[in-house]
Amino acid sequence: MSAPRVLMEFLRLAADYLSRCGSPSARLDAELLLGHVLGMDRVSLYVNHDRPLEPAEVDAYRRVLRERCRGAPIAYITGKKEFMRVTLKVTPAVLIPRPETELLVEATIQRLRAASGPLLVTDVGTGSGAIAIGLALALPEARVLATDISPAALAVARENVTAHGLDGRVELLEGDLLAPVADAVRTGRIGPLDAVVSNPPYIPARDWESLPRSVRDYEPRLALDGGPDGLDVYRRLIPQAAPLLRPGGLLALEIGHDQEAGLRELLAQDGRWDNVQVQKDYAGHPRVVLATRKA
Ligand SMILES: C[S@@+](CC[C@H](N)C(=O)[O-])C[C@H]1O[C@@H](n2cnc3c(N)ncnc32)[C@H](O)[C@@H]1O
Incomplete structure (x- = not known):
């Protein structure tokens, strides 16, 4: 599969990754964490589904996804x-x-x-x-x-x-x-x-x-x-x-x-x-x- 470029593709991969980590709410978690990184609510994520992510945004998203994968509650990650x-x-x-x-x-x-x-x-x-x-x-x-x-x-x-x-x-x-x-x-x-x-x-x-x-x-x-x-x-x-x-x-x-x-x-x-x-x-x-x- 080609490398993800836009928001919706990152979201899909992130949800797959979190469900492999055992998260029972992988898609929701992926959305909440991407919203946290981009400063957007969940509706805005869908409105901006084809927005490309900057490299710094991708790095930040990877970091919080890894934390979640280790078991950190979403609320402690987003604060x-x-x-x-x-x-x-x-x-x-x-x-x-x-x-x-x-x-x-x-x-x-x-x-x-x-x-x-x-x-x-x-x-x-x-x-x-x-x-x-x-x-x-x-x-x-x-x-x-x-x-x-x-x-x-x-x-x-x-x-x-x-x-x-x-x-x-x-x-x-x-x-x-x-x-x-x-x-x-x-x-x-x-x-x-x-x-x-x-x-x-x-x-x-x-x-x-x-x-x-x-x-x-x-x-x-x-x-x-x-x-x-x-x-x-x-x-x-x-x-x-x-x-x-x-x-x-x-x-x-x-x-x-x-x-x-x-x-x-x-x-x-x-x-x-x-x-x-x-x-x-x-x-x-x-x-x-x-x-x-x-x-
Ligand atoms: C289950 S948490 C509830 C927190 C919050 N009220 C809520 O419902 O989300 C229990 C709280 O009681 C506090 N606590 C534990 N022992 C206590 C004590 N002996 N006296 C006063 N607070 C105590 C803890 O620090 C913690 O903040």
Whole structure:
């Protein structure tokens, strides 16, 4: 076959190369990476299908294709990810926001939209700031306190919060789970909280080795590892959240596909929760747990 000359020919070869590397979404990946190199969206690639590539563009495309072939997630190569219809910066310091987490944000928005007046919400383990930003954009009355134990993650979240004009409404706080907000609520300086929302690390340590390479070798372990059975963070977060929420306040948690029974048990043991509901994800797995603080 003759050497590729125009954009569409490079795209076809790149998709073949990525599918030989085992990528399940080779064509899409090839398009996203070429769009990244050329600064074009996917529609523009098709409009410019017969545009020749400069040698420097070919070199840059080869470089990112090799990275992808080694297993690097597309979002870390392009440095961005769509979440709740906005673009977020991502780096290897943060988990790449997942579509399942949009279900957590949507369920929370649905519950809080009915409330009138200002809202005080926390996003525990904010990472890129995805949940905090999604909530703040959809709920103009909400102030969001977003915590993370990782300063590197918070630096990325800071850029995203600023990029979306939310500096006044999303506060980023470094520390363990709800510790950075607990004193302020206890002493009455703020709160009580209307909602505690979290997508915490929940992968059982025993499942680590069976994670896809693109997750295990690239995403931060601190964002994923939930201890021996994956429930370590919930065990600490549920009792911390109860005294900080107002009566009727919302606890909204993302969970692993096989953790519904474990979460129901933890909430029942704690004894301060009502109206426990579990929502399923696109694959039909239990994914979002909602509960309200007993009066
Ligand atoms: C699964 S990631 C979720 C990131 C983001 N909220 C999202 O949904 O895309 C979990 C996050 O919790 C943070 N984290 C882990 N342990 C923590 C702790 N003890 N206190 C606060 N944050 C923690 C990690 O740094 C990571 O950013």
